[in-house]
Amino acid sequence: MDLKDLYQEIILDHGKNPRNLKKSDNFNKDAKGHNPLCGDKVHIYLKVDENNKISDIAFEGSGCAISMASASIMTDLMKEKKEIEVKELVDDFLEMIKQNPELKSKILGENEKTKLMSLSGVKKYPMRVKCATMAWHTLTAAMKNTNEETNTDKFE
Amino acid sequence: MNITNIKKQFPIFNNKVQNNDLVYLDSANSSQKPQVVVDRIYDFYTKEFSNVGRSVHYLAVAATNLYENTRVLVQKYINAKDPNEIVFTKGATEAINLVANTFGQKFLEEGDEILLTELEHHSNYVPWHYLRKSKGVKIKFAEFNSDGEVTLESIEKNITPKTKIIAITHLSNVTGAILPIKEITRLAHSKNIPVLVDGCQGAPHLKLDMQDVGCDFYAISCHKMYGPTGLGILYAKKKWLEVLPPYQGGGGMIREVKKEGITFGELPNKYEAGTMATAQVIAFGESIKFLNKIGIENIEKHENELTKYGEEILRKNNSVKLIGSPKNKGSVLSFTLDGVHAHDIATILDEDGVAIRAGHHCCQILHDKLGLSATARASLGVYNTKDDLDKLNESLNKCKKIFEG
Numbered sequence: 001m002d003l004k005d006l007y008q009e010i011i012l013d014h015g016k017n018p019r020n021l022k023k024s025d026n027f028n029k030d031a032k033g034h035n036p037l038c039g040d041k042v043h044i045y046l047k048v049d050e051n052n053k054i055s056d057i058a059f060e061g062s063g064c065a066i067s068m069a070s071a072s073i074m075t076d077l078m079k080e081k082k083e084i085e086v087k088e089l090v091d092d093f094l095e096m097i098k099q100n101p102e103l104k105s106k107i108l109g110e111n112e113k114t115k116l117m118s119l120s121g122v123k124k125y126p127m128r129v130k131c132a133t134m135a136w137h138t139l140t141a142a143m144k145n146t147n148e149e150t151n152t153d154k155f156e
Numbered sequence: 157m158n159i160t161n162i163k164k165q166f167p168i169f170n171n172k173v174q175n176n177d178l179v180y181l182d183s184a185n186s187s188q189k190p191q192v193v194v195d196r197i198y199d200f201y202t203k204e205f206s207n208v209g210r211s212v213h214y215l216a217v218a219a220t221n222l223y224e225n226t227r228v229l230v231q232k233y234i235n236a237k238d239p240n241e242i243v244f245t246k247g248a249t250e251a252i253n254l255v256a257n258t259f260g261q262k263f264l265e266e267g268d269e270i271l272l273t274e275l276e277h278h279s280n281y282v283p284w285h286y287l288r289k290s291k292g293v294k295i296k297f298a299e300f301n302s303d304g305e306v307t308l309e310s311i312e313k314n315i316t317p318k319t320k321i322i323a324i325t326h327l328s329n330v331t332g333a334i335l336p337i338k339e340i341t342r343l344a345h346s347k348n349i350p351v352l353v354d355g356c357q358g359a360p361h362l363k364l365d366m367q368d369v370g371c372d373f374y375a376i377s378c379h380k381m382y383g384p385t386g387l388g389i390l391y392a393k394k395k396w397l398e399v400l401p402p403y404q405g406g407g408g409m410i411r412e413v414k415k416e417g418i419t420f421g422e423l424p425n426k427y428e429a430g431t432m433a434t435a436q437v438i439a440f441g442e443s444i445k446f447l448n449k450i451g452i453e454n455i456e457k458h459e460n461e462l463t464k465y466g467e468e469i470l471r472k473n474n475s476v477k478l479i480g481s482p483k484n485k486g487s488v489l490s491f492t493l494d495g496v497h498a499h500d501i502a503t504i505l506d507e508d509g510v511a512i513r514a515g516h517h518c519c520q521i522l523h524d525k526l527g528l529s530a531t532a533r534a535s536l537g538v539y540n541t542k543d544d545l546d547k548l549n550e551s552l553n554k555c556k557k558i559f560e561g
């Protein structure tokens with residue numbers, strides 16, 4: 001195991017200065033996520049327009065570098081994405097964290113893929129996988145606008 | 157006290173963990189096991205196994221005697237009056253549930269109050285919480301002060317004519333505060349209120365004397381006391397065990413079972429329904445002997461020195477903030493590190509073989525009050541050395557380096 005794989009430059013940067021970390025008041029969908037094991041929390045706000053496209057995204061939360069970086073990178077990538085693209089990206093990311101060596105989706109550019117792949121280091125740290133995936137599961141819930149809190153205990 | 161020799165008795169330290177020497181700083185969570193305890197389990201299963209208290213054959217009688225021997229060892233260790241005041245449970249959690257459930261059933265009514273503290277582990281809150289719904293009781297929390305202590309005054313302030321039981325920790329598993337349980341018990345008894353002490357963190361580190369403290373109930377977690385998992389102890393004054401209803405029903409705890417009705421067995425069987433954790437009970441006898449051999453006073457002294465040393469080096473480290481500074485403190489060092497979340501600390505330390513705990517340590521009430529979602533915690537046992545604390549500090553500096561770039 002190598003800590004450098006886990007705490008890459010990009011992760012540390014996004015972890016310390018998360019992008020899109022604010023309460024959005026101009027949102028029409030949202031969801032909360034919680035990891036009861038460590039107390040990490042995330043609240044994702046979306047503005048989805050009439051074409052089912054995310055026109056704005058923000059999050060509030062607190063947690064470890066991995067969970068904050070994951071939410072930060074994710075929210076950056078999801079801007080201007082359509083609902084079906086969001087679903088494809090979430091699935092692709094979760095599959096990559098679970099087993100796939102690479103991301104498959106063609107939606108992202110090489111730069112964006114590199115950013116996202118910086119989270120792949122958690123694969124070697126099974127206790128930390130949920131830190132990376134919490135925001136993504138919560139985004140799925142937000143798209144459905146469920147009022148139920150997404151709890152990492154329910155993930156696979 | 158020769159720590160090198162003591163450490164040698166713990167086989168876990170003979171092996172590398174992910175290529176590192178193990179620096180085990182998670183004993184408040186669970187302690188490591190000395191060879192004698194491990195061997196006792198093996199020997200019992202290989203040479204002496206039988207169920208206890210049921211059959212009349214040789215092995216069954218011998219196993220029953222071994223099982224009951226541990227009860228007496230525990231009784232003497234905590235200076236209880238009577239071996240029948242020692243009830244084996246599956247853990248401290250079950251011990252507290254037993255009291256909350258049976259005491260609640262028999263003595264609590266709507267509007268009654270249970271007094272806990274803000275330091276409590278979820279195990280000493282959640283079991284009482286059920287009584288809110290089933291009985292309509294109110295739960296009050298005595299506050300901790302800025303040093304992370306709960307004082308006698310804080311308890312006194314929260315007692316009302318409706319207070320029916322007080323349940324408090326002996327030693328906080330986060331701030332390390334040691335509560336004045338004897339004084340609290342004296343105060344409570346002057347108002348006819350019984351006291352339960354969650355002794356999970358007290359029992360492995362402090363000299364215990366139930367007759368001196370005078371508390372009504374004391375819950376012990378054997379796996380934190382150099383003993384096996386799956387085992388806890390409820391000490392309860394005989395007068396309570398006699399009047400409280402049974403907790404679980406089943407074999408071994410009955411006197412007579414008829415279609416029309418059932419009568420229950422005598423103590424201690426009344427509270428030990430079903431086949432108990434026999435091997436663990438027998439092996440726990442070795443944990444008590446291990447503690448007796450070293451002497452709990454020596455352990456206390458050793459751990460006190462280490463705690464002071466740990467506090468000192470962590471205070472010198474400008475990025476570290478210790479959680480709580482109680483005057484009377486057990487061997488728990490909880491802290492935060494500027495700019496690094498507790499889970500990141502734990503992962504980075506783990507890479508160096510330094511095992512700590514990160515999170516809320518089952519104390520969300522406490523963490524909420526401090527406005528922290530998680531803290532890191534290094535906790536000590538008899539096998540720890542100053543070297544372990546130096547390694548902790550070194551690894552913390554490595555965390556800083558990684559995060560500061």
Ligand SMILES: Cc1ncc(COP(=O)(O)O)c(C=O)c1O
Nearest residue numbers: 247248249277279329356377388
């Ligand atoms: C203060 C305190 N109370 C209760 C418990 C629960 O003990 P057990 O694991 O024996 O159920 C613990 C251990 O996690 C503890 O630290």
